[in-house]
Amino acid sequence: MENAVTPSDNIISDNSKVFDSDDTITADIFVSLGPACREAHYLRDENLRLASFPLDWMLDYSLETVIHLLKTGFNDFFTDIEEGEYRRKNSNYCIIDTKNHITSLHHFSRKMSIPDAKKAFHTTMQKRYKRLDDYLKQAETICFICNRIYDDSCSDELVIFLKEFDKIYPNKTVTLVNINKKDIPDIKIAKRQVAPNLLIKEYTFKDIHTNGDNPETNYERWRGNEAIWRLLVKKMKLTEKFKSAKRTFNFFKITDYFSVRNEYQGTVKHKVWNILGLKIKYKTKR
Numbered sequence: 001m002e003n004a005v006t007p008s009d010n011i012i013s014d015n016s017k018v019f020d021s022d023d024t025i026t027a028d029i030f031v032s033l034g035p036a037c038r039e040a041h042y043l044r045d046e047n048l049r050l051a052s053f054p055l056d057w058m059l060d061y062s063l064e065t066v067i068h069l070l071k072t073g074f075n076d077f078f079t080d081i082e083e084g085e086y087r088r089k090n091s092n093y094c095i096i097d098t099k100n101h102i103t104s105l106h107h108f109s110r111k112m113s114i115p116d117a118k119k120a121f122h123t124t125m126q127k128r129y130k131r132l133d134d135y136l137k138q139a140e141t142i143c144f145i146c147n148r149i150y151d152d153s154c155s156d157e158l159v160i161f162l163k164e165f166d167k168i169y170p171n172k173t174v175t176l177v178n179i180n181k182k183d184i185p186d187i188k189i190a191k192r193q194v195a196p197n198l199l200i201k202e203y204t205f206k207d208i209h210t211n212g213d214n215p216e217t218n219y220e221r222w223r224g225n226e227a228i229w230r231l232l233v234k235k236m237k238l239t240e241k242f243k244s245a246k247r248t249f250n251f252f253k254i255t256d257y258f259s260v261r262n263e264y265q266g267t268v269k270h271k272v273w274n275i276l277g278l279k280i281k282y283k284t285k286r
Contacts, residue, residue, distance in 0.1 A: 018187045019231050025175055025201070027143035028241040029135050032056055033066060038224055039145045039179075046233040050242050053132045054125045059103040063146070063161040069100065070168050074129040076100065078121060083114065093117065136169050141239065145177045147207070147224070153180070154192035154200045162198045173197045179224075179232070181207040187228065203232060 030048045032039035033055065040056040043049045049056075054074055055066065069077060078097045086094035086105060093108040095118075107124075108117040136142065150157070155178075162176055174197065182204050192200040207224040215221060223229075 018189065019235055022189060022235055024235050024237055025143055025177065026237045026239055027141045027175065028139040028239050029141075030143045030145060030236060030238070031132070033063065033144045033146035033176075034058060035060055035062075035146070035148060036222065038147050038222060038229070041223070042229050042233045043145065045230075046236065048233065048236055048238060050135060050238075051131055052128055054128045055102075057104075057106045059105065061100065061102040063148070063157060065100050065102065067161060067164045067168070069129075070165070073133075074125060077125055077129075078102070078104070078118065081114075081118065135242065136172075139172060139241065141173045141175075142169075143175045143177060143236065145179075147179045147181075149181050150178075153188070153190040153204065154178075154202050158200050158202075159192070159194050162194050162200065166195070166198060171197070175199045175201060178202045179207060179229075180204040181224075203228075 029050055030043050031053060032043055036059050037057050040049065054069075054077065055061065076099055078095065078100075080097065080099040081095050082098055084094040084096045084103060090105065091110055092104075092106055093110060093114060095104045095108045095114070096102070097104070104121075107121050108114065109120075112120065148155075148157075158176055158178055162174060165174065166172070176199070178200065180202055183206055184204065185206070187203060187205040190202045190204070192202075194200060205225060205228055207228070209218060209221045209223055209225065210227075211218045211220065213221050
């Protein structure tokens with residue numbers, strides 16, 4: 001089934017018409033599946049993340065790799081590594097998992113040697129994997145969200161992922177949402193029922209930031225089409241199953257913050273502190 005409308009560019013009210021008749025996606029847990037940071041960012045902004053998971057802020061990994069890591073308990077996650085090149089100023093090393101073809105820009109602090117940072121990384125990521133595994137085992141409804149580009153709607157690669165995931169965590173109701181980027185003037189919604197309990201839902205639109213998609217001139221390009229993304233995640237709702245766990249997670253993350261940097265001007269646009277689940281922004285400069 002496929003629906004389409006043709007909104008004017010950058011008019012949120014027109015874009016919202018696409019979602020008026022779109023079903024709300026309700027799940028016990030929402031998990032980002034890359035291949036970059038965009039999905040985790042919007043899930044966090046809409047307060048849909050129960051906790052931090054190992055792949056939330058990783059880059060360039062495949063869905064086949066996700067299945068491998070889930071099957072193996074993340075046992076070879078960043079065991080074979082090399083330092084990559086990252087030309088912008090960064091407080092972390094660019095580290096590549098050469099076996100699983102994953103890039104980390106956010107986890108290996110330059111305040112440590114790479115071997116020490118690797119040791120700290122493995123400790124943290126095993127805790128995050130065990131947390132994810134526990135949630136997936138207990139959940140009845142799961143929603144994955146990814147941002148992967150395919151020529152065809154609801155690609156067979158997405159189908160394979162769902163079928164393989166169902167073997168690892170059987171008897172779950174799983175929705176896989178994919179945001180597919182195409183240079184089209186409309187928003188298309190396509191669905192593919194893989195099995196009675198497995199559904200692919202794909203949104204295709206011009207997923208480009210309002211200031212352009214050029215990495216040389218627009219650092220915020222990684223956010224994509226913010227207006228449509230925010231409308232999309234507002235159609236997602238957490239069930240009550242793990243709500244108490246989420247409140248506990250937010251309570252203890254008093255010093256959890258992130259910054260959005262303009263690398264070309266050397267400024268920090270803002271920092272966001274998560275205090276008892278409330279986000280407090282302030283502007284600053286480096």
